Amino acid sequence: MSDLTQFLRRDLPASIVVFLIAIPLSLGIAAASGAPLLAGLVAAVIGGIVAGSLGGAPLQVSGPAAGLTVIVAGTVADFGFAGTAAIVAVAGGVQILLGVSRLGRAALALSPAVVHGMLAGIGVVIALSQVHVMLGGAPQSSAWRNLVDLPGQIAAHHGAAALLGALTVAVLVLWPRIVKVSLLPAALVAVVSVTALAAAVDADVERVRLPGEPLANLIRPAWPDAPLREIAVAVLTIALVASVESLLSAVAVDRLHDGPRADLNRELVGQGVANTTSGLLGGLPVTGVIVRSSANVAAGARTRASAILHGVWIAGFVLLCAGLLEAIPMAVLAAVLIVVGLRLVSLAQIRTYARHRELPTYLVTALGVVFTDLLTGVALGMITAAVLILGRLARSDIRRVERAPGEWLVTINGTLSFVESARLSRELGALPPGAEIDVELHLDYLDHGAFETIRDWREGYERTGGAVRIREVHDSWFHQATSGRLGGGKRTPRLLGSWSRWQDMDQQRRGAMEAGIAEFERSVAPLVRPHLADLARDGQSPQQLFITCADSRVVPNLITASGPGDLFCVRNIGNIVPPHASGDTSVSAAVEYAVNILGVTTITVCGHSGCGAVRALMNDAAGAGSALGAWLALSGVRFSDVTDEERCCADNVVQQLANLRTSPTVRAAEAAGRLRLAGMYFDLAEARMYEVDPVLGDARPVSSLPAA
Template identity: 45%
Template structure:
């Protein structure tokens, strides 16, 4: 019995999705199909596999991996990165057993996906991956050069090099011409107008080469198919022995296909930010595709960056584009068998040579050189080319790990005298372990017996052996009357060497230790005494040469008037050091006028006439007790009350609606803080009216400015006569205003 719902039209959501597929994914699938077709054929030829195996893999990769995988726009198929492994497998085990290897590799990938270890596959040194791909590119180029010259690809890179002179002497002019035409078209097509490049370069080159081969009067080697695509489909063969090698090859295929697919997913995510990728599901999709491809007689597949990026740039939005591209390859392989057999082998060789060369990226070589990984790159590349892929990757990873270990445990130790004194400085920088004992003992032995010594420990790891040699050496030196001071700047502390196993101290703990005297409010230890001890232990020796150079140079760059509030630390909030600020502090950061208060007057005259300062700054702050008392009209008594009387003009301007009030209110500041900002503007005005300041502005361009420090956010705000401004721009500078 039928109901009305049986004939109901598709839901609006389904209709919208179908319209999206027709508008975006269908055109993209055709573009990717045109790119994938010649590449799949070429990779099959380069792998020593039947030509139909490349088409089977391309179709299965598109349909199976596209439907199951975890990326909506990633495209899978035969990949150049697996060419070398498959060629070796075909040579060693035969094609039928290689299909078995592919199926086993797919099963391993499914286990990887179910184990949810996909992201662990990305924990491979990028330089090793880049060198592996470059090595594969070299192998492909060396092999296909022989095909380009009319010969056959050889099994080893060394043989390809040694036989190249002979191949040059026996080259076939027709094959060489076809290959050079293809390479020329591919290179020239990159400079074609963008509108013309809708047609993929490899497709155009192969079509042009096929047409040219049909009219040239030369014998040209073409592709051959052993029957139709359906005839090529068949179950794999069980290997007869060599099970260890078979298992090793399957693991190699699974690992390379997995890493290449995940790296491709990361690259796609960079090109199309916001793409949701399930890495574990992606491995499941790749594993299912390889299992199916192996069982059907196809090459192994992986996600391919070139095809995936092409898919994204062609406008694909869903998995439909990848699946449809596999369908088009399947239809083409079945319906156009004769067309495939007209394609010259040299045309595909030209495409593959260019692909191989493009895998060798100069930018990655330069990056490896800059980062100190060039040796890892070169060793991996050479081993991949002249040994085998697995050995190259294994040796590259081993060398990368050894280099990392050397960098991690490396320690720099120097001992040198301080000129003009009897003091020596021993600097230990890095990871100080028993591995550094020979060098450490040699440097320590070079310090004269009678010298006082500062040992500067900038270490992030210190074990008991290093601690013991340092303390024993210091004890012996002190027995000769020398003074040995340990200065600990790094994250590792000597006190922790005897309390437990050595470990790296988080930088946060060191910061907490440095801020300890600030935060300590009670207890038996005087915070001033603790702070001085920490200063002597940590930074006094660094300050000593700088302060010694300032003994006869009292000049300062800035006159800095701020509040007496203990929460304001001028040198911290201005990132300045000794000799930079001539600081004057009083309650409320006030500048009395009329000569009623002489301390600020004396400081101004001294700073501007004797120290030659170039900037005058008034700095107030939020939650100011003086401004709160002024705002609430607190009767503070004869001392504080008389002083706050100098701020009454600020209160009057606040109540009258100073321009700063509106700006501060709009920024969310409370009324007391608004008053503090008005007070800053008023004190700046008082300074500009001072005769010595006016003369400094006129004769030397002295800058006068006002700052407000917000305790809640630890941010500085500039206060002007018209409002406030954030210091968001790193290039921001306080500029003088006209007087």
């Protein structure tokens, strides 16, 4: 599709849809903010053209937003609208600085529960104030006063304004459920139809008032006559809230389409330029608006042309058709804002935060905004979020299980700090005296206070005749504390560390294995169980027989990044393959099974650095007459240079490949092209695999990545 065709088929129709939505919303937000109605339309024009051109989210549509209504209303009350316009212009400069400083992502660090709670609180405040306007009254100075006066307002006599407002709400609610036409948004249908009805019956209601010459009546910003501290607070509040709302909207819009992703720093700069421009021209603050943006995407927009054009359409409509706007009853705009405000309280979000145990943060923020003010509500929400996080971090799971008479297992998971010392003492103190107690620690962190609690309990318990064994199945916090090194040293990744690194160092190896098995069944088994279940049902079909040394430092699945069902392994001292004529069938049986039954296509012999078997052969110290000496003698290896241990390990691999080819099974499979033999050498110190030339014995890296 050409650019022109895409514009005509996608962006142009989408711009008209957004334009039709933006007109009533911009007027309503201006009215709810206590600002001139023209200021809302100016912000819509600037948001579309300037933010649409310069922003980093191509499909986001910007303009006056309901989320800033409460803030703007307070600013207008404190500084007048001319002063508010100046504050908006300066707030735009702050946003530009944030974007240039590349702090776009930092603005998203605020808890979503706080942000959505703030928007919900703002929505309730808007609805409580505008319901008075819709019923023919006047909003009070605070949400609490609006709530207290609401019963009296409802019980009072209502005229045509209340009826028109009720009809508007009905259309807004019912239209989307009845008609699924994106070109006819509910807000447009409600405003146009009810306004037409009001004109037809010549209803005596208050209507929209716009200046006769909009360009000549733009309000010039004026620096407020107020303390600098109060002005700075207003500037930062508008800048930060507008930034967070715009960035959250941009991230949400990204989820709605598969086009280019938003550049959040550029979006901040674009929003800042738009706000500075809007303030200088006497407009409201501008933010990215999810309602208009989602409508833009749903209508088929593909580029930023749609957002820009919607601003152009608004400017043309205001200049040429202002008389049509003046026919709209104010009660109708109030009804639109009531519905918009209540939709900011999302039941889906409430359910989500309840599932994630963040509902207290959401509710505290929302109620704080409603009954105090926006900054106090957000501060209370952030404090609540911090308290919940600290509570979760400080919380550990302590379980006691009696495995047998007189034997108990105590498992402690999570973070164990001094905050949990009282509960920890209570749980440990409930154990019967004189028993054998195994304490398994699965800890992300252990502080000194909790360590002392466990240590003191163990000492006291053992003095009364009990036995306590402490095992660590994560990092060795308790062992470090016992050694006086709590909090020091490097941490080893849990799944890569050996038992000796992540188990209690003074435990017997038997205990470490038991703890390791328990850890596997607890944390790893749930991840691999579906795959193992498939293998159990379908059987194994590995593609490779991997013959390597029994050395404990060589872990085949780790060094090949393979998993269950990938490798058929044979491990022995020195990765030896006895010749077929030797009569030893231990390796031959595995080779025949792998080739004839499993149908492997590759046999790899893998040696390694520091191999004890190779060193014994190099030094002729194999122990003649012993079982080990007899086994090593089966290797048949002859070293080219006994002073070069790496070369000797490679020579051993080459010899075992030659021994493999003495097997009739291997020769037949190779001749048929069904089998390939490969030699490998693993350098333990470098953690790097080398391929061994089967003729020359030279080793070259398998991977092109640089060695560690």
